[in-house]
Amino acid sequence: MEQKTITQHTALEYKRRVCLAMNYISQNLDQELSLEEIAQQASFSMFHFHRIFKAVVGETIAEFTRRIRLEVAANHLLYKPNDSITTIALHYAFSSSQNFSKAFRQHFKMTPSAYRKQKRKFGNNPSNKENVLSLKATYAMTPSLSDLPKINRSIEVKAEIKTLPEYHVAYVRKIGPYGPDTCEKAFNELCQWAAPKGLLNTGIVLGVYWDNPEVTPPEKCRVDACITLPPGATLEDPIATQTLQGGPFAVCHFEVKPDQFQQAWDNAFTWLVDNGYECGEQPCYEIYYNNASDYPEGKWIFDICIPLLVKP
Structure with a gap:
């Protein structure tokens, strides 16, 4: 029973450190971070860090970073309506508004301008206090250990x-x-x-x-x-x-x-x-x-x- 408790504690520590890496990515979405930088933030060796991250999060580092950038950018579109799409694209480290629009369309199945227009049409009010708090929460992106995804275990190990x-x-x-x-x-x-x-x-x-x-x-x-x-x-x-x-x-x-x-x-x-x-x-x-x-x-x-x- 003691060994089981130690193992559970170590597994939890593993996930806590991956959450630190996720947080670091989320707090630096305007930069191109190296794998070594991210691994250091979570006190991981670089050698197997990428596979460990995927095992915990269910996404590669690149997939996670891209998704979070797009989701935060989507909030930015709604709650800062005076910012141009190009400004938002460059702010989140996309090389151009064209590349941003292509990635956005693949993820949300519509263009950034269409997303902004449709969501605002259904009552999003950028001056609403709850919406502003929601945007700040999205920027913080501090995941809970209990929120981490369940990994596909269809193959017996x-x-x-x-x-x-x-x-x-x-x-x-x-x-x-x-x-x-x-x-x-x-x-x-x-x-x-x-x-x-x-x-x-x-x-x-x-x-x-x-x-x-x-x-x-x-x-x-x-x-x-x-x-x-x-x-x-x-x-x-x-x-x-x-x-x-x-x-x-x-x-x-x-x-x-x-x-x-x-x-x-x-x-x-x-x-x-x-x-x-x-x-x-x-x-x-x-x-x-x-x-x-x-x-x-x-x-x-x-x-x-x-x-x-x-x-x-």
Whole structure:
């Protein structure tokens, strides 16, 4: 019971710190904030901060920032009718009134001028004290922990904390958007090299994903297709080797269809946050147990392994 209380407290602290990040964004909507700046405000390491934020809030940092900018701008349209659309657009760090109008139309399904006209038509009075207070509250944007969204948990997560060993691996690295043109090429190349050596029967196949495509430009994302090598193995072929660091990991087990990988990652980090664990600075990786093409339901069976912070 004591351990459960500690875990609940840690999870609450996690969410409190994400709320600090949300507040900082909301208080600086007129600026382009860096990921490092936002992470520092909440005392998070940058390495996995973006995924942690999404696990708690249900939106990426960019999605959250854009939505809050548009919602506050919508209030500005109503309660400061003498401010031009261009003035409002530039005030909330949109590069032009055209870009603002396009984003606004996508979000509210109408142009800023139409929104202003329609809402005022139905009785919004900018001199009304309640409306002014509402605008100030919107500017403050101080979220409550109980207001944070419920994350989609449609994929079952079977998770546990494990101490994983170091893995000495041969690997093929590809750079580009995660998907068939990058990941499959890397694994196909690795398998063609490993199969004649019998390594596919004895080794563990892993995928190391160094970057988060919601932060890193997709064309610059790195993936390593890896297979473990037996102790003392030496390689004469022109293929790279590396050692993946061991230690405590959150190991989240999934059986999913090919189009559910992103949801699996989202749910893994949601589990991590809910249970109060903090990420270490190493990259995450996947361990694969099958080839989906050989599985009756076409599902991948794999673990997402998230490194945990080792506290002194």
